[in-house]
Amino acid sequence: MQRPCCCFLLLLLLYLLLLSGTWSLHITQPSRPTPTSPCGLLSHVGSFTVRLLQTSTFQNTSFVDTEGLGLLEDIELGSLDKRTWTIRFYQPWVRPALPRSDWDTIENMIKIYLQQFSHLINEGAMRKDVTYPFVAQCVAGCELYPNRTSRSFAYVGYNGQDFLSFDTENATWVLSQDTGLSRYVQAILQNYTAFSELVEVLFNDTCVDDMEVLLHYGKAALERQELPVATVFARTPRPDQLLLICRVTGFYPRPISVAWLQDGQEVPPGPALNTSAILPNADLTYQVRITLAVAPHDGHSYACRVRHRSLGTRSLLIPWEVVLLAGLGAGLLVAMAMAAITALWVWRRR
Numbered sequence: 001m002q003r004p005c006c007c008f009l010l011l012l013l014l015y016l017l018l019l020s021g022t023w024s025l026h027i028t029q030p031s032r033p034t035p036t037s038p039c040g041l042l043s044h045v046g047s048f049t050v051r052l053l054q055t056s057t058f059q060n061t062s063f064v065d066t067e068g069l070g071l072l073e074d075i076e077l078g079s080l081d082k083r084t085w086t087i088r089f090y091q092p093w094v095r096p097a098l099p100r101s102d103w104d105t106i107e108n109m110i111k112i113y114l115q116q117f118s119h120l121i122n123e124g125a126m127r128k129d130v131t132y133p134f135v136a137q138c139v140a141g142c143e144l145y146p147n148r149t150s151r152s153f154a155y156v157g158y159n160g161q162d163f164l165s166f167d168t169e170n171a172t173w174v175l176s177q178d179t180g181l182s183r184y185v186q187a188i189l190q191n192y193t194a195f196s197e198l199v200e201v202l203f204n205d206t207c208v209d210d211m212e213v214l215l216h217y218g219k220a221a222l223e224r225q226e227l228p229v230a231t232v233f234a235r236t237p238r239p240d241q242l243l244l245i246c247r248v249t250g251f252y253p254r255p256i257s258v259a260w261l262q263d264g265q266e267v268p269p270g271p272a273l274n275t276s277a278i279l280p281n282a283d284l285t286y287q288v289r290i291t292l293a294v295a296p297h298d299g300h301s302y303a304c305r306v307r308h309r310s311l312g313t314r315s316l317l318i319p320w321e322v323v324l325l326a327g328l329g330a331g332l333l334v335a336m337a338m339a340a341i342t343a344l345w346v347w348r349r350r
């Protein structure tokens with residue numbers, strides 16, 4: 001049996017490392033644009049994280065379904081095709097970051113890795129009487145800080161629970177749950193010290209170098225900005241309560257500040273205020289809503305304020321009065337129509 005490996009991109013990076021410094025050669029190859037230091041970009045945006053995710057569902061000893069995804073921040077770089085175990089790229093700039101021959105080799109390595117992974121897990125499952133079906137998940141990656149230091153991480157999950165994590169300080173696998181199974185897997189992984197050391201080097205160094213190339217090639221995608229669109233409307237759940245809702249959507253990147261103002265003053269967090277989670281839209285923009293409970297006709301003025309990177313130093317202000325005025329306008333139209341109908345009726349009777 002060959003040595004076991006963890007997440008598929010560990011192996012991908014292992015390959016790069018095994019080609020004795022191939023990776024560092026890529027970065028300095030004169031035929032490709034030399035990545036400029038990402039520092040300028042980093043100082044604007046903060047830290048960056050590359051994450052490689054693997055989810056393997058073991059239906060039975062002969063059937064495993066594996067999904068893989070690579071992310072730079074919230075941008076999907078590519079995924080693993082379930083059936084063919086090939087990489088599908090989602091961004092046009094990912095493939096050019098590495099020569100074609102390298103991708104071919106990486107794809108072959110992934111296939112070997114996935115076979116080994118299934119084999120090892122099935123063997124362990126049989127030894128430890130694990131009941132099928134079960135799910136194994138891995139996430140590994142690195143985070144690059146603006147001060148150019150980095151942190152790497154690798155976590156393993158079992159049936160949706162934390163299972164093992166990798167301590168990059170001393171290259172040891174740490175139990176997240178203390179069970180016979182987790183101790184068994186820990187022992188296997190720990191036995192291969194060379195493997196653990198490789199994982200450490202790969203994510204301490206290779207992943208960071210990798211990210212610097214990706215930051216260079218994907219600069220435009222990372223700097224993309226989409227303006228938020230805000231709408232204000234109201235609901236009346238009870239006669240004595242008015243819910244003012246401010247819905248903001250279509251913005252990118254994710255960080256945003258949305259607040260309700262009462263007479264120009266920001267309403268502080270409290271039971272009357274309810275801010276939703278920031279949820280993703282299908283087009284890699286985000287949406288959020290903030291609800292304020294008030295008493296109807298309380299004499300105050302209300303406005304929703306939005307601050308976002310795409311707005312620069314400006315902020316969006318959507319007053320609730322505008323909606324009231326629109327209502328008034330509609331009321332006026334109805335009144336005019338009524339007057340016209342009445343006039344017509346009076347005229348006909350004459």
Ligand SMILES: *[C@@H]1O[C@H](CO)[C@@H](O)[C@H](O)[C@H]1NC(C)=O
Pocket residue numbers: 059060062063
């Ligand atoms: C394993 O699971 C797959 C998918 O659920 C099923 O098609 C297959 O018959 C199962 N094989 C065995 C040996 O149970």
Ligand SMILES: *[C@@H]1O[C@H](CO)[C@@H](O)[C@H](O)[C@H]1NC(C)=O
Pocket residue numbers: 145146147148149
């Ligand atoms: C770099 O930044 C990170 C995150 O802000 C911080 O945890 C770390 O201590 C910093 N390292 C140095 C050497 O300043």
Ligand SMILES: *[C@@H]1O[C@H](CO)[C@@H](O)[C@H](O)[C@H]1NC(C)=O
Pocket residue numbers: 150168169170200201204
């Ligand atoms: C990896 O990074 C950790 C934390 O920064 C450090 O303690 C460790 O020595 C590094 N290991 C290698 C092999 O570079």
Ligand SMILES: *[C@@H]1O[C@H](CO)[C@@H](O)[C@H](O)[C@H]1NC(C)=O
Pocket residue numbers: 167169170172174
């Ligand atoms: C080193 O590994 C042990 C497990 O063997 C762990 O408990 C400990 O927290 C680690 N030390 C550091 C400094 O991370």
Ligand SMILES: *[C@@H]1O[C@H](CO)[C@@H](O)[C@H](O)[C@H]1NC(C)=O
Pocket residue numbers: 184187188191
């Ligand atoms: C770890 O290695 C030792 C010595 O090679 C071996 O006796 C032991 O069975 C191994 N443990 C596991 C869990 O593979």
Ligand SMILES: *[C@@H]1O[C@H](CO)[C@@H](O)[C@H](O)[C@H]1NC(C)=O
Pocket residue numbers: 271273274275
């Ligand atoms: C906030 O909104 C959510 C979703 O509509 C709701 O479940 C929750 O109870 C609300 N919280 C408060 C404090 O009103």
